Amino acid sequence: MAATTELLAKLFTDATEAAKFADLKDSDFVFDFHNVTPAFGDDGVLIGANIGNWPALKTGNGAMTVGILGPCGLNTPHTHPDATEIQLLLTGGPLLNQMVMENGVRLVQDTVTPGSAMVFPQGSMHFQQSLSCGFSFFVSSFDYYDPGTLQAAQTLAEFDKGVIKATFGQTGVQYWDNIKLPKNVVLGAQSCLDTCGISRDTFNFNETFAEYVLSVQKNGSYIPSLDKVMTSYNVTPVVSTAAVPTAALSSTNRLLASDDSTGNMDIPFSQNPLRPVIFGLSALSAVLLLALIITGIAALRARRSRKAYVSHVPDFHAESRGYPYNTPYDDGVKSGLPRGSSETLTATHS
Secondary structure (H helix, E strand, C coil): CHHHHHHHHHHHHCCCHHHHHHHCCHHHHCCCHHHCCCEEECCEEEEEECCCCCHHHHHCCCEEEEEEECCCEEEEEEECCCCCEEEEEEECCCEEEEEECCCCCCCEEEEECCCCEEEECCCCEEEEEECCCCCEEEEEEECCCCCCCEEHHHHHCCCCHHHHHHHHCHHHHHHHHHCCCCCCEEECCHHHHHHHCCCCCCCCHHHHHHHHHHHHHHCCCCCCCHHHHHHHCCCCCCCCCCCCCHHHCCHHHHCCCECCCCCCECCCHHHCCCHHHHHHHHHHHHHHHHHHHHHHHHHHHHHHHHHHHHHCCCCCCHHHCCCEECCCCCCCCCCCCCCCCCEECCCCCC
């Protein structure tokens, strides 16, 4: 740590970029996330790379965070006062993300799936809520080497109780007095926990994550640097490190058992949080198909009716009534008149 501080001090006083590069070794430009002490929450872990632990960032202007959200994990409302964030979901999810830029600006809400990213402008208040019964892995990049993080609720609790009372009323003071605010990554929405069969009282992220790692090993899948996960993330297995039969996993982890190397989870359809969406899309598809069939039948019947009407129109003898007429036969050949002309016939009435 002392060496890092000393190097940073020198980099900040270097007058040129060439001087900064002269102070850095080749290996200083590579950051190993396994060598960083992770910040564990109640339902996830965040590992940050910024100017404080990666001095080479002073040669550019950026930072990065690797995050793992557990089942229904919530990265509580927070803001980055000094940087814009772009979050890319790698596996798991979907994530329900919300953001408010400032007073009077509408709430922005999006659902992010693997391979999709969302931008959170500098200073915006936002959160990320996993809707999955499994684990979600994401990477967030920042456009400044020291983005900073300010958790909304946890920071508010630091204020004078008189201020809290004025803001929330007496109930607010009692609320802050009687609870201990959790860390930044917590168990999220109750509806998600109910779907996944998770209890706030008994859930343990470390144990569940250890079981998840072991289930991935059992299935022969691979997590990058899986051999380092247990020690680097300070996770103690609660079951044997040998191949783990599904029956030996906890009831929670049976929902978390990986079905492929991407980390997707086998979730019963009856417990899938997206089930209403699936039913809605199916019903809409059925209605559109029925409307298409009805439209086709109506068009066919109308066409047949039009043909029948034309074929039964009685002959109209214009010659017997003295009306002018012009027919396709008036081509100057059949009628003996100039092409396109009409003639008036005077009928002799008896």
